[in-house]
Amino acid sequence: MLKKFKKIILYVIFVIIFVKCAEVVFRSKVIETGAKDETPISVYKEFNYGDYTTIKLLHTETGQVEDVPMDIYLYGVVSAEMPVSFELEALKSQAVVARTYTIYKIMNGGKHIEQNADICDNSLCCQAWISKENRLARWEEEKREENWLKIENAVNSTIGKVILYEGQPINAFFHSNSGGSTESPVNVWGGSYPYLQTVETSGENNYSSYSSELIVTKDELIQKMLDKYADFQIDFAVENNLQILENTEGGRVKKIKIGNKEISGTDCRQIFSLRSAKFNVQIDNDNIKFSCLGYGHGVGLSQCGADTLAKNGYDYIGIVKYYYKDVEISE
Numbered sequence: 233m234l235k236k237f238k239k240i241i242l243y244v245i246f247v248i249i250f251v252k253c254a255e256v257v258f259r260s261k262v263i264e265t266g267a268k269d270e271t272p273i274s275v276y277k278e279f280n281y282g283d284y285t286t287i288k289l290l291h292t293e294t295g296q297v298e299d300v301p302m303d304i305y306l307y308g309v310v311s312a313e314m315p316v317s318f319e320l321e322a323l324k325s326q327a328v329v330a331r332t333y334t335i336y337k338i339m340n341g342g343k344h345i346e347q348n349a350d351i352c353d354n355s356l357c358c359q360a361w362i363s364k365e366n367r368l369a370r371w372e373e374e375k376r377e378e379n380w381l382k383i384e385n386a387v388n389s390t391i392g393k394v395i396l397y398e399g400q401p402i403n404a405f406f407h408s409n410s411g412g413s414t415e416s417p418v419n420v421w422g423g424s425y426p427y428l429q430t431v432e433t434s435g436e437n438n439y440s441s442y443s444s445e446l447i448v449t450k451d452e453l454i455q456k457m458l459d460k461y462a463d464f465q466i467d468f469a470v471e472n473n474l475q476i477l478e479n480t481e482g483g484r485v486k487k488i489k490i491g492n493k494e495i496s497g498t499d500c501r502q503i504f505s506l507r508s509a510k511f512n513v514q515i516d517n518d519n520i521k522f523s524c525l526g527y528g529h530g531v532g533l534s535q536c537g538a539d540t541l542a543k544n545g546y547d548y549i550g551i552v553k554y555y556y557k558d559v560e561i562s563e
């Protein structure tokens with residue numbers, strides 16, 4: 233009887249220990265899963281503009297990294313990214329967008345951690361930047377002082393202004409000309425942000441960057457496709473062997489069939505160096521003609537659109553809020 237009682241006690245102790253262990257393992261699993269589901273740490277890092285008054289600028293030609301005060305850096309960005317002839321409010325919107333873009337890059341690591349730099353001076357990689365000396369040299373002599381003061385004014389009158397979504401700096405993409413409507417980033421790089429949506433802009437056709445054509449011969453098309461896809465084949469005699477299959481809501485090519493390949497408009501843009509993915513394509517005897525609208529990836533603020541809006545009476549805050557949904561501008 234006593235033996236049986238001992239057995240029961242041992243059994244109960246064993247069950248209690250087992251349940252406790254299982255609980256500990258389960259809890260640690262929950263914590264682990266929770267951490268994985270969390271958005272990157274940077275999102276929770278409290279944003280403080282004072283942390284970004286100096287940036288490390290990588291000069292891509294020399295490889296030199298220079299510490300530059302944020303606003304001095306922005307003179308070089310605004311004057312490289314937007315024509316000085318644009319409206320002052322458009323230049324101010326560019327200053328705020330470039331400041332926000334820079335801070336977002338720093339907060340999220342950017343592309344130049346290995347070089348110990350925050351951002352580089354190349355528009356194809358980060359955003360364009362030009363030294364004051366080089367900028368002035370490219371303007372007519374009698375316009376230099378007036379132009380530079382306009383750039384300084386655009387930056388200085390927006391000092392510390394950053395575009396925020398739910399209190400955090402946004403990924404403030406911008407481009408030259410949307411060709412009438414901007415694009416959702418999901419159709420360009422695959423990601424999505426609630427503040428980056430398709431927006432229509434009228435008046436961008438008044439700028440030279442609005443439309444362009446690119447003509448390649450059939451042989452050139454075949455060679456460029458072969459450079460990218462070794463098994464590429466096309467028979468131009470077969471109907472519909474070169475045709476757009478689907479467009480995005482922003483009016484860009486989502487999918488195009490070229491011979492035995494179905495590729496995205498973004499890939500097609502890259503292969504043929506088109507100004508945008510908003511294009512039509514035609515076969516004309518031995519040539520292929522791409523007719524493009526707009527210039528750039530089409531996401532976020534359109535610079536020509538910003539100038540148009542400024543001409544229509546929008547201030548820089550109105551321009552920023554036109555292109556980025558539900559955002560605030562920091563005080």
Ligand SMILES: [Zn+2]
Nearest residue numbers: 351352357358
């Ligand atoms: Zn870069």
